[in-house]
Amino acid sequence: MAAAAAQISKKRKVADGVFYAELNEFLTRELAEDGYAGVEVRNTPSRTEIIIRATHTQNVLGEKGRRIRELTTLVQKRFRFAESAVELYAERVQNRGLCAIAQAESVKYKLLNGLAVRRACYGVVRFVMESGAKGCEVVVSGKLRAARAKAMKFGDGFMIHSGQPTRDFITTAVRHVLLRQGVLGIKVKIMLDHDPSGRQGPKNPLPDIITILEPKDEAYISEPVSQDFGRPAAEPVAAAPEVEAQ
Amino acid sequence: MAKFVVDHMEDGMHEWCVLEYKHMISVVGKENMHFSSLSDACLASMPEELKEAYCHKENVLNLPGVDPKDVCLLDPSATEPLKPEDGDTFKYFLFGGILGDDPPRDRTKELRKLGFANRHLGPVQMSTDTAVNVTKHVVDNKVPLDQVPYIDGPEVFFSKHESVNMPFRYIAETKEIITKSGEKKSIRKPIMPPGMLELLKKDSEQSLDF
Numbered sequence A: 001m002a003a004a005a006a007q008i009s010k011k012r013k014v015a016d017g018v019f020y021a022e023l024n025e026f027l028t029r030e031l032a033e034d035g036y037a038g039v040e041v042r043n044t045p046s047r048t049e050i051i052i053r054a055t056h057t058q059n060v061l062g063e064k065g066r067r068i069r070e071l072t073t074l075v076q077k078r079f080r081f082a083e084s085a086v087e088l089y090a091e092r093v094q095n096r097g098l099c100a101i102a103q104a105e106s107v108k109y110k111l112l113n114g115l116a117v118r119r120a121c122y123g124v125v126r127f128v129m130e131s132g133a134k135g136c137e138v139v140v141s142g143k144l145r146a147a148r149a150k151a152m153k154f155g156d157g158f159m160i161h162s163g164q165p166t167r168d169f170i171t172t173a174v175r176h177v178l179l180r181q182g183v184l185g186i187k188v189k190i191m192l193d194h195d196p197s198g199r200q201g202p203k204n205p206l207p208d209i210i211t212i213l214e215p216k217d218e219a220y221i222s223e224p225v226s227q228d229f230g231r232p233a234a235e236p237v238a239a240a241p242e243v244e245a246q
Numbered sequence B: 001m002a003k004f005v006v007d008h009m010e011d012g013m014h015e016w017c018v019l020e021y022k023h024m025i026s027v028v029g030k031e032n033m034h035f036s037s038l039s040d041a042c043l044a045s046m047p048e049e050l051k052e053a054y055c056h057k058e059n060v061l062n063l064p065g066v067d068p069k070d071v072c073l074l075d076p077s078a079t080e081p082l083k084p085e086d087g088d089t090f091k092y093f094l095f096g097g098i099l100g101d102d103p104p105r106d107r108t109k110e111l112r113k114l115g116f117a118n119r120h121l122g123p124v125q126m127s128t129d130t131a132v133n134v135t136k137h138v139v140d141n142k143v144p145l146d147q148v149p150y151i152d153g154p155e156v157f158f159s160k161h162e163s164v165n166m167p168f169r170y171i172a173e174t175k176e177i178i179t180k181s182g183e184k185k186s187i188r189k190p191i192m193p194p195g196m197l198e199l200l201k202k203d204s205e206q207s208l209d210f
Helices: A002-007 A010-030 A057-061 A063-078 A100-112 A117-130 A164-169 A235-245 B015-028 B040-045 B128-139 B196-203
Strands: A036-043 A048-054 A086-092 A135-142 A150-157 A170-178 A183-191 B003-008 B033-036 B071-074 B092-097 B117-119 B150-152 B155-157 B162-165 B169-178 B184-190
Touching: A010 A036, A036 A100, A048 A057, A057 A063, A057 A086, A063 A086, A100 A117, A100 A135, A100 A170, A100 A183, A117 A135, A117 A150, A150 B196, A164 A170, B003 B015, B003 B128, B015 B033, B015 B128, B015 B196, B092 B128, B128 B169, B150 B184
Parallel strands: A048 A086, B003 B033, B003 B092, B071 B092, B071 B117
Antiparallel strands: A036 A048, A135 A150, A135 A183, A150 B162, A170 A183, B150 B169, B155 B162, B169 B184
């Protein structure tokens, strides 16, 4: 393991990071309207696989796969991959209500389409809570016309702010809305619920949650009973109490 | 008594401006309050209480009876802070009637270009009525700038689910309240114009215009 890790030189690691960053930025701008939520790059010896996570995969694929083929050609030409050395796949985001990026884009498009700030934000907060989040907060900051700059916050549920649990439980996204007068900032913070199966939230619960188990039912004792505690089931262990008794 | 001049730099008489200007008049008195650079449309849509102060169409350089040497501009990028002695040096204190951005876009430079002496009121942007109120405390009541009680960036709660954060400096007033459990507590609240809370709530119902 260590040898394999050492073979990936620092230069290669940085190059991988830069590739991922540029790809992510390009896809964020290109697929913003299709609910783009992230990308994963898998390097295999024969080719590189790029998996695009989005909410509207139909739009990402395009008519008969046209758009995704165009994107593949773009990536291949830009990064100088050989023919068919790079493949793009689109994957649907399960439960977009728990994806902060998708919800931030949703607020952005609602505002750009002329919805009132309160309606747009409350709509998103309600959708997120219905999708099973523990808490949600949407902040719209900036200067609207005929008003002073301010930050409008809309929230529901439970939210933590400090410590390692924030890294496990909270997803955040920031988006900019460009207006004539300046820029409005949109921040969406979603606190996930703990999910033992690990699919829709972290596996471990919050560190300060204590579950008190119900006491076990005791069998009714009608007459005195003696139970020998010194002899556990397995044979080798049975030798131990005898040794102790000495 | 110092006189206060606000140069209206917004493109209309918005409700926000009206509330702040009314607040200023109630703090310093209508005979000490001047508004300049008011367009015809603004003058037409101004409410009666504002017209009781001095309203001028001209810009601040051409105000009747005002000598530019007696004017002090309150400018966030000035090098010297406002001091109580400035009340004796200057007769008029000039403010930009600007609904500000965060971070500020320095729209006060339009007034700075006109060459008045300037003073600042601290590092944090204030609303225009707060600036007038602070200036009055410093030059009329002779309170040094750093002894005025401030509250920065207050958050106003409308409900458990909604709040608004105002990234400006306000003067703080201490109030005694009785909490739900019956104990007395003293809290600090920002001094905002009457009617501002309803206006903040209404602002969230606006949609963006491009």
